[in-house]
Amino acid sequence: MVKQAYDHLLTALMTLQIAPGDRIAIDQVARRLDISQTPVREALSQLEAKKLVVKTPNVGYRASPQMTREEVRDLYALRQLIEPYTAARAAAAMSPRSIATLKSIDRAMSSIVDGDPDAFSNFAAADDQLHQLIAALSGNRLVADMLEGLHAHMHIFRALYRTNAPSEAAAEHRVVIDALVAGDPDGAENAMRIHLERSLQRMDEALAGEEAPTT
Ligand SMILES: [Zn+2]
Known part of the structure; x- marks a missing residue:
């Protein structure tokens, strides 16, 4: 219950x-x-x-109150310091089992249709799972625990609910996943950096819209 x-x-x-x-x-x-x-x-x-x-x-x-634009930028600055590193480390430590898990997350995300509100929380869960998995595969427990404690994805998806367009993020995730599966640390690091940059852009635009005076 x-x-x-x-x-x-x-x-x-x-x-x-x-x-x-x-x-x-x-x-x-x-x-x-x-x-x-x-x-x-x-x-x-x-x-x-x-x-x-x-x-x-x-x-x-x-x-909880919505995160402000300032708080969101701070959150992403922190993620940019950490997650390209976890992606590179994870790419260097791939196993057949982690490859299979990555592919199943990719399939789950690819099947989600833009604008479908029911599918949206599934996408949020898959995104969370992907970033947590990469952090876990990095082998750095301290960093993985810290990222988990941020619960960044839940807040982000809550804010982005109105601009529901998971296909963009899914395409960026696929580049990250491909580099991981290929065991390419530089590629994974770069793809993660680009994904976080674009994700911040989407977030920032969504929040700018909310903060704008309603004229
Ligand atoms: Zn993501």
Whole structure:
């Protein structure tokens, strides 16, 4: 029942049915899912650990505020320092098993159609899986744990929901995956750098649109 509540809330947060800053009423969620409040509370505390909701004394839970453009740029600057390195290290450490996993992630991402809201959270999950896998394959636990702690993808996809165009990112991912499968560290490093640059551009444009005065 915790999982049911978690999935329900996560989908609502990712698809902006619960908008950034919105209050989340535990009793309403419980009633809607026809479960008790305890699993809803447990799901919310899991989402709090992922920084998707915040708990405020006397108020309860709210959806985390949208990242500002400044915060997004800082996040990407950090990722640019780390992820080209993890991609290069991963390319040098490929095994048949990791190649098979990469190919299955690639297949999952390729099958997603732009503009389909249901497919979008699948894409977000596949993207998360890809970047985490590359970090794990780098063999540097410290870096992998740090990237996981950022939960960058969830925030990014939440913000980009309205500009849903995963085919661009899927094409960039394919260049990264091809270089990894070929065991090409320089190619993987470069492809990751380009993917993060373009991803930041998409993010920045989406946020610029939101911050612009509504005239
Ligand atoms: Zn990505």
